[in-house]
Amino acid sequence: MTEAPVVLLVICAAPPAAQVAELAEQLRSNGWDVYSVMTEAAGAWVDTESLERATGHPVKREPRGPQEPKSLPRADAVVVAPATFNTINQWAAGTNNTAALGILNEALGAGIPVIASPYAKAVLAAHPAFGRSIELLAGAGVRFTATDALRPAVPDGPFQWEAVLDLLTTHDRD
Secondary structure, eight states: OOOOOEEEEEEOSSGGGGGHHHHHHHHHHTTOEEEEEEOTGGGGTOOHHHHHHHHSSOOBOSOOOTTSOOOSOOOSEEEEEEEOHHHHHHHHHTOOOSHHHHHHHHHHHHTOOEEEEEOOOHHHHTSHHHHHHHHHHHHTTOEEOOTTTTSOSSTTOOOOTHHHHHHHHHHHHO
């Protein structure tokens, strides 16, 4: 019996975070063992109980202390959804002061496949730092969905997780 591949799901503070348990369920139904890590700000958006039920694991919020053992297994892939303006720019700058950024920075250094789905207002997406950050991260191997890929097809509709799943599946076959 082979173990399911591990995906670390990094969640940032944006509207799709309120429904991220749906993405976790879809990842699990596609054969992934899902562990979630969220930014501090995402805590206001995420239904932690639903996410923990969907993944079967506790949600990680803070970096581990010096005496604490590692609580996450080695990842086969990392998904960042939604990936906010703030997180993308800090990640590209190499900032490493949160559990989420630590996971993202280590994944790049370890060569672990990373899929990111940016979610930013048009005025923030137009900021020059955002484009440079995406370009830098893409050059390091991060695969991005379109910035508006998660947006619902109809007002108040479900978020479009398929863009993330498609990239992850495509990457699996590469």
